[in-house]
Amino acid sequence: MKRMERQTGNTSEALHDETVLIHRILDGQTALFRQLAGRYAGQVLQMVARLIPSPEEAEEVTQDVLIEAYKCLSRYDSRQATFQTWLMRIAYHTALKHYRQHHKHIRTIDVEQQRLDSIPDDETDALLDDTDRLTFMERAIDMLKPDDQMLLSLYYFDDRPIRDIASITEHSEGYLRSRLQWIRKRLAITIKSLESNENK
Amino acid sequence: MKTNEKYNDRGLRLAMKRKYEDAERMKLSDDFDDRLMQQIEQKPMHRHLWLYPVVGAVAACILLLLILNIGQGQSPRQAATTDKSMATNSKSVTTNQSIGDHQIKIDDHQICNRAATTVQSGGNKDTNGQQQGHKRTATREIPDTLGNEIWQNPENVERAIRILADCKATIQREEQEMRNMVIEATFRATPQPASAVLVTNEVGDYEVIETKRIIEI
Numbered sequence: 001m002k003r004m005e006r007q008t009g010n011t012s013e014a015l016h017d018e019t020v021l022i023h024r025i026l027d028g029q030t031a032l033f034r035q036l037a038g039r040y041a042g043q044v045l046q047m048v049a050r051l052i053p054s055p056e057e058a059e060e061v062t063q064d065v066l067i068e069a070y071k072c073l074s075r076y077d078s079r080q081a082t083f084q085t086w087l088m089r090i091a092y093h094t095a096l097k098h099y100r101q102h103h104k105h106i107r108t109i110d111v112e113q114q115r116l117d118s119i120p121d122d123e124t125d126a127l128l129d130d131t132d133r134l135t136f137m138e139r140a141i142d143m144l145k146p147d148d149q150m151l152l153s154l155y156y157f158d159d160r161p162i163r164d165i166a167s168i169t170e171h172s173e174g175y176l177r178s179r180l181q182w183i184r185k186r187l188a189i190t191i192k193s194l195e196s197n198e199n200k
Numbered sequence: 201m202k203t204n205e206k207y208n209d210r211g212l213r214l215a216m217k218r219k220y221e222d223a224e225r226m227k228l229s230d231d232f233d234d235r236l237m238q239q240i241e242q243k244p245m246h247r248h249l250w251l252y253p254v255v256g257a258v259a260a261c262i263l264l265l266l267i268l269n270i271g272q273g274q275s276p277r278q279a280a281t282t283d284k285s286m287a288t289n290s291k292s293v294t295t296n297q298s299i300g301d302h303q304i305k306i307d308d309h310q311i312c313n314r315a316a317t318t319v320q321s322g323g324n325k326d327t328n329g330q331q332q333g334h335k336r337t338a339t340r341e342i343p344d345t346l347g348n349e350i351w352q353n354p355e356n357v358e359r360a361i362r363i364l365a366d367c368k369a370t371i372q373r374e375e376q377e378m379r380n381m382v383i384e385a386t387f388r389a390t391p392q393p394a395s396a397v398l399v400t401n402e403v404g405d406y407e408v409i410e411t412k413r414i415i416e417i
Binding site for chain 2: 030031033034037038041042045046049050053055058059062063066067070125127128129130131132133134137138141152153155156157180184187
């Protein structure tokens with residue numbers, strides 16, 4: 001309990017420290033932005049690199065994200081979201097924009113709604129729970145649209161709560177839940193198709 | 201499989217882990233911070249200084265247009281109607297329509313005269329009386345009536361003059377700041393003789409002069 005209190009105290013202290021830092025940057029102490037950026041640049045890079053695997057390109061986009069954050073710093077409201085979430089929102093949108101501009105030949109598969117409805121929930125659960133189909137799963141993820149890939153990474157890889165993802169992606173929680181369900185079904189169908197092609 | 205409102209999907213989680221292994225290991229280059237700060241210091245926070253004179257100029261234009269429009273709106277015919285109605289001292293009808301903070305009184309006689317010359321249009325307003333068509337026309341004529349009333353009050357005229365003077369002063373100040381910024385930026389960006397210095401003249405404008413001239417002055 002005491003440890004928890006200390007942790008909470010430390011967190012609120014850190015948040016206060018961050019708010020003070022932001023105020024000082026906005027007051028003209030530009031050099032302090034190095035300190036603020038240093039705290040999150042690594043996380044931004046790792047998020048961007050999920051869509052942009054080239055290290056040089058990912059670093060360039062990370063720089064764009066931080067410059068954008070600097071330019072919009074006065075619009076940041078600590079009551080709406082933490083600085084980290086706010087920064088991740090910029091990273092998410094910048095990475096997607098960059099991806100769409102530079103990877104115009106994205107290969108995605110359109111799956112008809114009827115086919116999606118044809119696969120029962122139990123089968124979807126079983127397919128996605130199976131750890132022997134990892135290669136097919138990776139290939140199926142690659143065939144998703146970039147924003148769906150990012151949604152999956154935020155949910156499964158970062159293990160973020162839906163509320164947090166809603167804040168980053170600027171979608172409603174309801175939309176994200178149904179989208180997630182849709183993506184899961186789509187993945188299950190793609191995995192099945194890839195498997196049957198392989199067996200042929 | 202769903203636990204605590206979260207999908208379990210162990211296989212999918214593992215696949216994601218494998219897929220993003222490289223992204224997790226990625227590190228920023230050592231000089232990243234320096235390059236970032238260099239970029240940021242080259243791009244100072246956008247204050248959009250150029251916006252101030254533009255906004256000031258637009259505001260002044262709108263104000264001038266309003267004044268001109270109101271001035272022209274009182275055509276000789278309307279002026280005569282107003283005079284006549286004032287002379288006959290007829291009964292006034294008060295509409296409940298308010299524009300800004302002004303409650304507008306519309307002369308009954310004036311309404312009748314204007315109604316004869318103006319095309320009747322929709323938009324029933326809750327005025328009292330029996331002549332619905334006349335009232336509709338009166339609603340359309342309200343800006344003119346407002347204009348007439350507004351400029352009869354010397355306080356309003358003084359206020360308008362003050363606003364215009366303020367606008368003019370603001371525009372001049374912003375223009376000077378902009379001019380000075382351009383002069384300073386050009387001075388810093390282009391090669392200058394060692395004796396050249398940037399000074400402010402008596403009206404507040406920047407000027408590039410040579411030190412020799414300063415001594416002469």
